[in-house]
Amino acid sequence: MNNFISIIKKHPALSWVLxxxxxxxxxxxxxGLMPQDAYYYxxxxxxxxxxxxxxxxxxxxLRIFTDVLGQSVFxxxxxxxxxxxxxxxxxxxxxxxxxxxxxxxxSMILVASTIxxxxxxxxxxxxxPLLLFWTLSVLFLYKxxxxxxxxxxxxxxxxxxxxxxxxxxxLMLQIGLVAFLIFSNKYRKLFLSPWLWICLILSVVITxxxxxxxxxxxxxxxxxQSSERTSSISKFEIKPxxxxxxxxxxxxLLLPILFSAFIVFSFKHxxxxxxxxxxxxxxxxxxxxxxxxxxxxxxxxTPIYWVKLNWMMPSYITGIIIAGMYISKKLLKIQVxxxxxFHIAVASxxxxxxxxxxxxxxxxxxxxxxxEVKKLQEKYEEKPFLFSMDGYKTSAGLRFYLDxxxxxxxxxxxxxxxxxxxxxxxxxxxxxxxxxxxxxxxxKNKLKNGTINEDVLKNFSTVRELQPIIINEGTARSRKFWVxxxxxxxxxx
Numbered sequence: 001m002n003n004f005i006s007i008i009k010k011h012p013a014l015s016w017v018l019x020x021x022x023x024x025x026x027x028x029x030x031x032g033l034m035p036q037d038a039y040y041y042x043x044x045x046x047x048x049x050x051x052x053x054x055x056x057x058x059x060x061x062l063r064i065f066t067d068v069l070g071q072s073v074f075x076x077x078x079x080x081x082x083x084x085x086x087x088x089x090x091x092x093x094x095x096x097x098x099x100x101x102x103x104x105x106x107s108m109i110l111v112a113s114t115i116x117x118x119x120x121x122x123x124x125x126x127x128x129p130l131l132l133f134w135t136l137s138v139l140f141l142y143k144x145x146x147x148x149x150x151x152x153x154x155x156x157x158x159x160x161x162x163x164x165x166x167x168x169x170x171l172m173l174q175i176g177l178v179a180f181l182i183f184s185n186k187y188r189k190l191f192l193s194p195w196l197w198i199c200l201i202l203s204v205v206i207t208x209x210x211x212x213x214x215x216x217x218x219x220x221x222x223x224x225q226s227s228e229r230t231s232s233i234s235k236f237e238i239k240p241x242x243x244x245x246x247x248x249x250x251x252x253l254l255l256p257i258l259f260s261a262f263i264v265f266s267f268k269h270x271x272x273x274x275x276x277x278x279x280x281x282x283x284x285x286x287x288x289x290x291x292x293x294x295x296x297x298x299x300x301x302t303p304i305y306w307v308k309l310n311w312m313m314p315s316y317i318t319g320i321i322i323a324g325m326y327i328s329k330k331l332l333k334i335q336v337x338x339x340x341x342f343h344i345a346v347a348s349x350x351x352x353x354x355x356x357x358x359x360x361x362x363x364x365x366x367x368x369x370x371x372e373v374k375k376l377q378e379k380y381e382e383k384p385f386l387f388s389m390d391g392y393k394t395s396a397g398l399r400f401y402l403d404x405x406x407x408x409x410x411x412x413x414x415x416x417x418x419x420x421x422x423x424x425x426x427x428x429x430x431x432x433x434x435x436x437x438x439x440x441x442x443x444k445n446k447l448k449n450g451t452i453n454e455d456v457l458k459n460f461s462t463v464r465e466l467q468p469i470i471i472n473e474g475t476a477r478s479r480k481f482w483v484x485x486x487x488x489x490x491x492x493x
Contacts, residue, residue: 013105016336020112021085023343024121028077030351032363035393037076037124038400041066043418050213052221052418057129057166073367076124083128084121088112090135095321097142098283106332107324113339114320116253116313118346126167127310133163134314137173138290141199145180145187145286150195157199161206168225169314172294174200180289186282217421238303246302249309254316255342257335261323266296287318295319356478360393360439365471365479369394370401372469373437376483384433384485387411389453394439394481395419411489412455426491434460436484440468452484461488 043051043059044066050056065079066072088111095107111117120128140156143149163170181188181196190196214221251259269288272278279285295315298307327335349355353364377383387407388394395416398406408416411426411434436456452463464485471479 013109016109017088017112020117020339020343021088023347024081024118027347027350028081028122029074030347031073031077031122033073033076033366033397033400034123034363035361035366035397037073038366038396039392039418040124040126041076042396042399046418046422048213048421049209050221052217052421053224054126054167054221055165055207055210057133057162058124058126061129062124077122080124080128081121083132084117087120087132087135088117090132090139091317091320094135094139094142094317095324097139097146098287098321099324103324106327106329107320109332109336110258110323110327111316111320113336114254114258114316115339115342116310116316118343119253119310120313125310127313129166130163130170131313131317133159133166134170134173135317137163137170138318141177142286144195144199145190146282153195153199154202157202158206160199160203164203164207165210169294169311172297172314173290174203175293176290179293180286183279183289184282184285220421240303242306243303246299246307250312253309253313255335255338257327257331257338258320258323261326261331262295262319265322265326266292270296284322287322290318291315291322353478358441360390360441360479362479366397367401368471369437369469369479369481370398372471373398373435374402376466376469377435380433382433384435385429385489386435386437388437388439389414389456390439390441392417392419394437398437409455412453412459414455429489430491432489434486434489436463436482436486437469438482438484440480440482451482456484456486459490460486461490462486 040058041062043056044061044063047060047063048056051059061083062076062079065082066075069075069078088108091111092104092108095104099107120131137156137159140152140159144152144156160170160173163173177200181190210221254262269280269284270292272280280288292315295312298312301307350363357364373386377386385405385407386395386398386402387409388398389409389412392408395406395408405424407424407426408419410416410419410424411429452465457463464487466483466485469481469483471481
């Protein structure tokens with residue numbers, strides 16, 4: 001204990017980092033199940049080499065944690081928190097290679113104070129393991145290139161492969177590495193090194209499960225991730241609201257000071273490179289190689305495409321290290337104050353639910369819904385099966401809490417993400433009855449009747465609307481679910 005206190009006294013900034021992490025840990029028990037938590041938990045309960053919309057790393061992690069510690073919302077959140085804490089530690093090891101002690105601890109406070117760290121600490125997404133393996137990749141690649149540690153080429157290749165096994169965005173790691181070597185006069189010769197190619201080949205070999213699954217499934221995941229994106233971008237319609245929306249969610253994730261720092265140094269270095277043909281030092285060039293393609297690259301398409309708030313997250317790792325070189329003590333204090341206010345507001349919302357969230361993308365109501373659905377299901381002698389058609393969210397949420405299969409819109413012949421790849425034999429349900437549960441995303445209380453999809457009517461003999469399920473959080477009505485009793489299911493082959 002005395003040793004710990006002496007370390008804190010020696011590094012006062014450490015108390016801020018630990019303080020933010022302790023805050024997050026204490027908030028974990030109050031966090032309810034997010035739909036993403038339930039969906040990726042389902043990944044782990046249905047083990048596969050890969051999955052329809054993402055590789056499976058987050059599912060494997062949740063499977064390990066819940067097998068060891070038991071299935072609960074807290075354990076799922078604790079898994080996210082643990083992996084993210086490892087990311088912060090890895091960030092420390094990486095940043096220490098570039099920064100003085102003073103700047104190092106400023107960058108540690110910067111990363112610990114961000115909202116994006118809170119999000120990946122509380123919410124299971126592929127970004128959770130991606131950020132860890134992205135950070136480790138950059139760490140090992142730096143040591144391989146700048147410190148000539150050959151074994152780090154091997155570790156870097158493994159880490160890049162595991163990052164890709166987490167999320168396809170990890171491809172930007174190889175792009176960053178190649179970009180750095182192209183622009184670096186000093187290290188361009190490494191293209192002739194067998195160790196570089198061992199690293200790159202190994203990074204591909206590690207991803208073999210993802211490629212094999214896609215090969216077996218007509219490259220469904222790659223098609224899903226590319227077709228919608230490319231078709232939307234190819235239309236090239238300028239939409240200013242998308243651009244300003246991207247600015248808004250980046251301001252939220254990074255907070256104003258850090259986001260402004262990103263914009264300032266990005267403009268500064270790009271201007272020098274394009275106008276003055278002057279590149280930064282080798283160290284800074286290395287950091288920029290893993291920042292610019294992802295952060296600036298995605299920002300360039302925001303006027304024509306909705307870039308999701310988490311897509312730029314990997315770039316934050318090296319971006320924050322660069323920001324640590326720029327941000328003054330005064331600006332850091334402002335960042336911390338804003339962060340504390342934000343986190344107190346978030347904690348208040350989580351615990352007391354002051355502001356109703358009119359969305360199904362929330363931590364509120366899933367357990368209560370499962371209780372009500374189970375009661376309703378038990379009223380019928382034949383125990384009707386359950387399905388939903390609001391994406392994966394209601395189906396995954398009910399699956400998490402109920403010890404039974406809950407189907408998605410694949411029941412009526414529509415695409416349903418990885419629900420299509422669970423090898424469910426829908427023919428055994430032929431002739432049975434079902435309860436169709438659908439979330440009213442905007443909680444439209446004025447509507448007395450739900451809307452029945454035509455595909456549902458085609459697949460059942462009769463569809464009868466029941467009383468909606470209303471979930472109350474405190475004194476406020478927080479969630480609403482439409483309920484329909486559907487008889488005599490006719491499964492499509």
